Amino acid sequence: MGRIVVPGEMISDKPERQAYTYVENNQTYSSVTGLLGEDGRLVPLAGPYDPMVEDFIVGIVIDVKFAGYVTEINSPYTGFISSRESHDKFELGDVVYCRIMNADEVKNIDLTEARKLVDGRVIRFSAVKIPRLIGKRNSMINMIRNACDTDIVIGRNGYVWLSDRGNSSLAIETILKIEHEAHISGLTDRIHAYLEEKTGKKLQIDQGDAPGAQGAEGGAPTGEAGSPSPYPQRRPGGFRDRGSGGGRYGSGPRQGGPGGDRPRRFGGGREGMARKEGEF
Numbered sequence: 001m002g003r004i005v006v007p008g009e010m011i012s013d014k015p016e017r018q019a020y021t022y023v024e025n026n027q028t029y030s031s032v033t034g035l036l037g038e039d040g041r042l043v044p045l046a047g048p049y050d051p052m053v054e055d056f057i058v059g060i061v062i063d064v065k066f067a068g069y070v071t072e073i074n075s076p077y078t079g080f081i082s083s084r085e086s087h088d089k090f091e092l093g094d095v096v097y098c099r100i101m102n103a104d105e106v107k108n109i110d111l112t113e114a115r116k117l118v119d120g121r122v123i124r125f126s127a128v129k130i131p132r133l134i135g136k137r138n139s140m141i142n143m144i145r146n147a148c149d150t151d152i153v154i155g156r157n158g159y160v161w162l163s164d165r166g167n168s169s170l171a172i173e174t175i176l177k178i179e180h181e182a183h184i185s186g187l188t189d190r191i192h193a194y195l196e197e198k199t200g201k202k203l204q205i206d207q208g209d210a211p212g213a214q215g216a217e218g219g220a221p222t223g224e225a226g227s228p229s230p231y232p233q234r235r236p237g238g239f240r241d242r243g244s245g246g247g248r249y250g251s252g253p254r255q256g257g258p259g260g261d262r263p264r265r266f267g268g269g270r271e272g273m274a275r276k277e278g279e280f
Contacts, residue, residue, distance in 0.1 A: 002037040002185070004045075005030045011042060020044050020128065032128065035183045043183055044128035049075045049157045051103045058122065058155030059111070061094045069114075071096065074124060074157045077107040085112045095122055095161060097153055117153060120163040123172055125179055127158030132182040133175060139205055140191065144174050147195040147203055170198055 005011055011021065012028040020032045020042055030036070034044040051057075051073065059079055063070035069090050071079040081090070081098065090096060098114035125133060133154060134141050145152055150166030160175060162168045174195060181187055188205065196203050 002035045002043075002183075004033070005036045005042070006033050007031055011036050012040060016040070018042060020047070034128075037185075043132070045183055046126065047128040049073070049127035051075055051077060051079070051100055051107065051109050051157070053100050053103050055100045055156040057098060057100065057111075057157040058117070058153060058159035058161050059096050059098060059157070060122070060159075061090045061092055061096060064090070064092055069096075071098075071111060073109070074127065074155075074159050077109055079109040079111040081111045081114045085110075086114050088114065088116065090114070090116065095120070097155070097161070117161045120151075120161050121168065121172075123160050123162070123175065125154075125158045125160050125175060126182075127156070129179055129182040130154060130156060130158060132187065133160070133178050135188065140178065140188065143192065143195065143203060143205060144171055147199050147201060148174070167199070170195075 007030060009030050010027050011030050014028065015023040015026050016028045018028065018041070020030065020034065021028050022031050023029075030042055032042075032044040032047045034042045036042050057073055057079075059071035059073045061069045061081075062072045062078070066083075068080055068082040068084075068086070071081055073079045079098075079100070081096070085101070095117040096111075096114045097117055098111040100109060101112040102108075102110040132140070135143075141152060141154065148167040148171040150168045150171050151163040152171065153161040155161075162171055174191060177194065178187065178191060181190065192203060192205060195201075
């Protein structure tokens with residue numbers, strides 16, 4: 001059984017590389033209030049999103065300027081998509097998936113590789129709990145996709161985009177359930193049983209995360225060798241390809257925008273160019 005730790009509390013008597021911790025005098029301390037598991041992993045219970053270079057995020061265009069686009073990124077700071085960095089044109093209210101290219105000491109945040117997400121909705125999820133939503137080897141998010149037959153794109157900043165196809169309402173309910181219960185052990189078992197009950201389907205959990213196993217307990221879900229992307233491997237629906245005549249692809253990839261838990265709906269607009277998806 002885990003225990004609650006507070007910022008500044010020592011969680012290990014040796015230096016460890018783990019998200020939401022810091023090392024001092026060769027000892028590891030928590031930088032957030034969280035749940036420390038028996039395996040030594042720290043699950044933050046709350047905390048704001050701190051923009052980091054190379055994070056892949058979901059944002060909302062809130063201002064259009066000649067030089068580019070000011071983007072709301074679920075943070076005290078805003079991001080900026082330079083017109084020079086984007087081949088596409090965006091409009092006020094467009095939802096975009098992009099990468100943080102630069103974040104300086106005063107949090108001027110430059111975004112790149114932006115592409116538009118259309119025909120879906122955005123919800124807000126606790127950024128520090130994103131690893132729990134993804135799960136080990138993407139098992140949790142893939143289970144939701146398969147059960148609800150909808151497409152989901154996760155931003156490291158806590159914004160999650162869901163396509164209108166499939167049972168997106170159940171997907172949102174499940175995502176909120178994960179957020180509320182992320183600190184309780186047995187999460188994978190409960191979500192697996194919940195989705196089977198709601199859908200009547202016999203669901204299979206991806207290899208590496210069978211019932212009883214836990215999703216990622218902490219740390220940023222990213223880019224390690226051999227780690228699959230938390231996004232669909234096929235070209236996701238909701239993205240539009242400039243050369244396709246605007247045709248929509250198979251399945252595509254979030255909850256509450258700036259207005260809180262209530263999903264915000266966004267529709268079409270100008271087409272963006274589909275790019276290769278990255279990892280966090």
